[in-house]
Amino acid sequence: MSTLRGLYAITDSQLLDGGKLLPYVEAALRGGARLLQYRDKSNDAARRFDEASALAELCARHGAELLINDDLELAARLGVGVHLGQDDGSLRAARQRLGNSALVGGTCHAQLELAERAVAEGASYIAFGRFFNSTTKPGAPAATPALLDEARQRFALPIVAIGGVTLDNAPGLIARGASLIAVIHALFGAASAAEVEQRARAFSALFSDS
Numbered sequence: 001m002s003t004l005r006g007l008y009a010i011t012d013s014q015l016l017d018g019g020k021l022l023p024y025v026e027a028a029l030r031g032g033a034r035l036l037q038y039r040d041k042s043n044d045a046a047r048r049f050d051e052a053s054a055l056a057e058l059c060a061r062h063g064a065e066l067l068i069n070d071d072l073e074l075a076a077r078l079g080v081g082v083h084l085g086q087d088d089g090s091l092r093a094a095r096q097r098l099g100n101s102a103l104v105g106g107t108c109h110a111q112l113e114l115a116e117r118a119v120a121e122g123a124s125y126i127a128f129g130r131f132f133n134s135t136t137k138p139g140a141p142a143a144t145p146a147l148l149d150e151a152r153q154r155f156a157l158p159i160v161a162i163g164g165v166t167l168d169n170a171p172g173l174i175a176r177g178a179s180l181i182a183v184i185h186a187l188f189g190a191a192s193a194a195e196v197e198q199r200a201r202a203f204s205a206l207f208s209d210s
């Protein structure tokens with residue numbers, strides 16, 4: 001696994017409905033996204049398996065890593081990574097199930113104590129947020145960019161910043177220590193796949209000189 005740094009694209013069922021999932025994700029990967037998270041809150045297990053399998057193939061072709069949101073079983077079936085929130089099961093169990101080389105990510109909201117625990121349980125990265133107003137998840141607990149200063153000093157693991165991240169506010173997060181910026185709306189809320197690719201390139205370029 002290459003270093004965890006760059007754009008972390010996360011799918012959204014509403015933004016990517018009507019046949020947009022694969023072309024928009026491929027555009028994000030062409031634009032340099034390093035990680036992709038499949039985030040689908042439905043209970044349609046068959047469709048989730050088919051979509052995640054197709055995304056795994058796309059990621060492999062573009063040298064990116066796929067993680068599944070919330071669903072350790074699906075991640076294990078596909079042999080990919082998983083991202084778990086505080087109510088989604090144990091990071092330690094995920095690490096044991098998926099093995100040492102898998103990506104296992106944990107939500108830490110704005111709490112360094114949660115990050116401490118995620119590190120102890122074998123997380124690959126720690127995710128903080130939401131840093132700004134989020135169209136996708138307006139009710140997520142708020143974090144301030146200053147939290148990143150402290151997190152960077154305390155933890156050696158890669159830090160993910162999520163929540164309302166845009167091309168305008170991402171540079172401030174990267175300057176304060178975010179290794180990955182996780183984006184939904186400002187990436188996939190686009191009128192065409194070409195626009196997604198352009199946005200992904202612009203997000204990725206923010207990492208080239210930092």
Ligand SMILES: Cc1ncc(COP(=O)(O)OP(=O)(O)O)c(N)n1
Nearest residue numbers: 069083084085086107127160162182
């Ligand atoms: C990279 C990243 N960070 C945080 C989250 C949020 O996870 P969670 O709190 O479990 O909320 P849902 O995404 O499941 O609604 C995430 N998905 N990815």
Ligand SMILES: Cc1nc(C(=O)O)sc1CCOP(=O)(O)O
Nearest residue numbers: 129130134136140163164184185
């Ligand atoms: C899924 C998610 N988790 C968050 C957290 O703070 O834990 S914010 C968020 C939504 C991110 O989407 P957007 O880039 O559209 O704001």
Ligand SMILES: [Mg+2]
Nearest residue numbers: 070084085088
């Ligand atoms: Mg979750």
